[in-house]
Amino acid sequence: MTVDPIAETVATLMPRAKTELAELVRFQSVADPAVAPRSECEAAANWVAGALRGEGFQDVALLDTPDGSQSVYGLLPGPEGAPTVLLYAHYDVQPTLDEAAWVSPPFELTERGGRWYGRGAADCKGGFIMHLLALRALKAGGGIPVSVKVIVEGSEEQGTGGLERYAEAHPELLRADAIVIGDTGNFRVGLPTVTATLRGMTMVRVRIDTLEGNLHSGQFGGAAPDALAALIRVLDSLRAADGSTVIDGLGAEASWDGLQYPVEDFRKDAKVLDGVGLLGSGTVADRLWARPAVTVIGIDCSPVAGATPSVPASARAQISLRVPPGHDASEATKLLFTHLEKHTPWNARVSLEQVGQGQPFRADVNSPAYTSMADAMRIAYPGEEMQSAGMGGSIPLCNTLAALYPEAEILLIGLSEPEAQIHAVNESVSPQELERLSVAEAHFLVNYARSKQA
CATH class of the missing domain: 3.30.70.360 (Alpha-Beta Plaits)
Structure with a gap:
């Protein structure tokens, strides 16, 4: 069997990744001053900025956005003539809800049953670590074949639009040929998935x-x-x-014709109590994504x-x-x-x-970048083909980027598969998914650079 050097390198980097994710999870970076002090978000932003500087990023900056939050930006120039890829994540997190219901402290990364538990472990501090792993693996193997921009948002969970408005006021800052949004997730653990739509x-x-x-x-x-x-x-x-x-005048009859979500799988993923019925009519995919x-x-x-x-x-x-x-x-x-x-x-x-x-978002899954990602995921997930699914969540920045850069190809991947229980108590990340998606992202960057040279 052929050994993948990128996968080997990522595997050796996983202990460091766990340590760094633990440091980042420790910040109680809820972007709501009624829940957590602003200093926690500022500390998290500075940690992210320091990590980028440590990887050789230039022009690293804390961007003061109009909603009072800070986003972190950095640029890593690639070879002359190489395409530019923007990597996105966010460091702000949801409140803990009922802290007493957490099995382990929410802001202390804790390993249990093969998963790492902590608020933001999957959504989306783990997404930033995923980007770091992919870049480190490429650097160890000879270099990164694209120019990389990284933007790590500070108020995504609040939906207050700070980064969107900042990007509109500085339209050249985030311009890229391809954009990887690291804030969604596989349909389930082990099934590589890109997100085609966002509500x-x-x-x-x-x-x-x-x-x-x-x-x-x-x-x-x-x-x-x-x-x-x-x-x-x-x-x-x-x-x-x-x-x-039911909202008067708002249509609610659309259907989803892509990957389906079996009822029993959904009941298990959502931890619906025995005998309690689901809401609505139509397929589960209709209700979640359409x-x-x-x-x-x-x-x-x-x-x-x-x-x-x-x-x-x-x-x-x-x-x-x-x-x-x-x-x-x-x-x-x-x-x-x-x-x-x-x-x-x-x-x-x-x-x-x-x-x-x-605003809702629909990606063009037939673009060349998706072909590059599909090939990359075949390597990271042997025997599996990349799937496309919807996601019920929202990432407001996607539409802003699509409007600013209509030629850019936007891909959505991430660590928020159903077992991650994002936004709920006992949020967790699968370290195996972190490892495999980091491998996939690294291969994507290689594939995408080659596709632009062809």
């Missing part, structure tokens, strides 16, 4: 006010308008009886602990709406606003605030 998103806060202040429920309950009850009615209006998303999906991600009202027998005067919720390709996120937001206002009962006062938005 866009809009994030909205809705507040209901009915009274000047809380009232004794015994004295006024039954006639006094209950703000929490009104909010519950509003939120319930966003779903049909089968759980399908149709809008609304989720109530938080509610503010009187907590159960310390609750008093009173009628709530105010209640607030945050709603995430995922928007599939074929829809405009701005129009979907308008429809959501109109729906919420229309379905608010009892003439309660409703106020709405948009706090984030990103």
Whole structure:
């Protein structure tokens, strides 16, 4: 059997990769000052900048973006006339949610059952380590055959658009022939997958006010308008009886004709409790990748602990709406606003605030860069062919880059396969996937350089 020198080199680099990922995971880099201090994000950004400088990158800079976050940029020039490839990841992470539900500390990389656990291990600090591994393997084998730009974002999880607006104001900075977004994942462990579509998103806060202040429920309950009850009615209006998303005027009947997601596999991946039904109709792939999906991600009202027998005067919720390709996120937001206002009962006062938005994205999987990636994945995953799938998540930067650089080929790969449980408690990364995808990315860079010379 032929030995792949790139794969051999990556294998020797894995202990260093684990150490570095542990250092990066240690930063509590949630880009929300209400959750974590800004200093944590700044420290993570400086760590990333130091790693780039250590690899010989030039022009390494911390970019102050309009949303108050920092993105990290670096350039590694390649041979004269070589194409330029932009590698993307983000160092900001989701909040930990219920920290007590984590089996091991969320910001301490912990090996367990053959996986590495920690917030951001897969999404997307591991993606940055993947890029480093690929570049190091090529340097050890004689050199990197392309010019490389790296951009590591600091507020992707917030959807506040800082890097998008910075890129629009500095259009030459991220210009490249090909762009590898290291923030998606294989359909499952061991099955090499590129992501063909991303749903866009809009994030909205809705507040209901009915009274000047809380009232004794015994004295006024039954006639006094209950703000929490009104909010519950509003939120319930966003779903049909089968759980399908319902927003007046927003189509939700599209179907997915690519790789399918068997129901039992999904139930296992999503850890659905026995006997609990799934939401919606159509195939699982239809529901995840082709149709809008609304989720109530938080509610503010009187907590159960310390609750008093009173009628709530105010209640607030945050709603995430995922928007599939074929829809405009701005129009979907308008429809959501109109729906919420229309379905608010009892003439309660409703106020709405948009706090984030990103457009859906569809990649051209027939471009030459995808051929280079398919060949690379055959080497990294012997016996497997590259698959194309959708992803229900959003990466707002993709559409910005596609608009700025219409000739650039955009590929989406990454470490967020279902077992990674990104955005949930006990997020983890498969070190085997980190190793194999790093090998695939290194071979892609070689293949892509050759394809541009042909």
